[in-house]
Amino acid sequence: MPLDTPPSKGAVSVAAGVLRDRQGRVLVTRRADHRHQGGLWEFPGGKIEPGESVEAALARELAEELGIRVQASRPLIRVPYRYPDKQVCLEVHEVTQFEGEPQGLEGQPLRWLPTAALEAGLFPAANRPIITAVRLPGVYVISPDADDPQRWLAALEATLARGARLLQMRVRGAPGERRPLAEQALDRTRAAGAKLLINGDPPLAAALGADGVHLTARQLAECDSRPLPTPHLVAASCHDPAELARAARLGIDFAVLGPVAATASHPDADPLGWERFAAWTADAPLPVYALGGLSPADRDTARAQGAQGVAGIRAFWGPDTGDAHLPR
Numbered sequence: 001m002p003l004d005t006p007p008s009k010g011a012v013s014v015a016a017g018v019l020r021d022r023q024g025r026v027l028v029t030r031r032a033d034h035r036h037q038g039g040l041w042e043f044p045g046g047k048i049e050p051g052e053s054v055e056a057a058l059a060r061e062l063a064e065e066l067g068i069r070v071q072a073s074r075p076l077i078r079v080p081y082r083y084p085d086k087q088v089c090l091e092v093h094e095v096t097q098f099e100g101e102p103q104g105l106e107g108q109p110l111r112w113l114p115t116a117a118l119e120a121g122l123f124p125a126a127n128r129p130i131i132t133a134v135r136l137p138g139v140y141v142i143s144p145d146a147d148d149p150q151r152w153l154a155a156l157e158a159t160l161a162r163g164a165r166l167l168q169m170r171v172r173g174a175p176g177e178r179r180p181l182a183e184q185a186l187d188r189t190r191a192a193g194a195k196l197l198i199n200g201d202p203p204l205a206a207a208l209g210a211d212g213v214h215l216t217a218r219q220l221a222e223c224d225s226r227p228l229p230t231p232h233l234v235a236a237s238c239h240d241p242a243e244l245a246r247a248a249r250l251g252i253d254f255a256v257l258g259p260v261a262a263t264a265s266h267p268d269a270d271p272l273g274w275e276r277f278a279a280w281t282a283d284a285p286l287p288v289y290a291l292g293g294l295s296p297a298d299r300d301t302a303r304a305q306g307a308q309g310v311a312g313i314r315a316f317w318g319p320d321t322g323d324a325h326l327p328r
């Protein structure tokens, strides 16, 4: 089960790497039958030696298991997890540069799979949030309210044209007015090959066949299971470690945590700062986007702090935010 307390001293720290080829397929290897979680597929890697950094352990393990030289990697997600017989903490990095052609040097079968083929059932149970993190982009765009629906749709189109891959329709107002707008938004998002989550309304998301729903912190507190099954995405707004732990326990796919910095819209809120953001995210076994006072240009900073990426409205939505293309 996912841990809702930080991993104890008994946890085995493991470095694992996500490697992609030119087509964006991901490398997986099969664990030998006799080993822990044997017979299942994994992201290659292994135990971190005492005193060793994650990067050093990853480079050593991938040299031993695959015969490649890792030249650059970045943190993707950290997953503390308790199996009945063993407690692990998976430190997963995306390998952004490597030399050599991966081979199964320990006789392990090896496959390059499209991200859509990374089914949770093929992997150890701890890997579910890793698969989600592999699939999600680094930028999560949240819409403003739609005072003028035609202008709002034009701004959505502009956001999609700038490369948005994952969006949240955060339009309050009467459900009857929201539905036709959501239908049009979904059509346009689909046509652009992006995903759209509907804020606060699981029945509407289900009725429209939207990609998912984004729960408010209050809805997260009030529900005791995922309101929509997979493959719908369920996201939640979180503000503290307890909310993140609850989201993980309920099997929510990803969270948004903030405010990281001061924002014009919430000038009285006490910003978390990166230090608290990083500490809270490190113990949360699900992908977490940083929100509040950030822009798409903060994506790499956020990732270095353990985030999946950045989320926001003001600096993300519409055509005129000054930074033409949204990073992936």
Ligand SMILES: Nc1nc2c([nH]c(=O)n2[C@H]2C[C@H](O)[C@@H](COP(=O)(O)OP(=O)(O)OP(=O)(O)O)O2)c(=O)[nH]1
Binding pocket: 014, 015, 016, 036, 037, 041, 042, 043, 044, 045, 046, 047, 061, 086, 088, 090, 124, 125, 126, 127
């Ligand atoms: N490498 C890897 N390990 C995973 C994944 N998911 C998961 O639960 N694990 C668990 C299984 C093991 O309990 C642990 C990895 O330890 P391991 O025994 O394979 O480590 P190792 O490569 O150093 O192997 P060894 O030398 O001890 O045989 O983490 C994953 O995706 N990749």
Ligand SMILES: [Mg+2]
Binding pocket: 044, 045, 046, 047, 061, 065
């Ligand atoms: Mg290994």
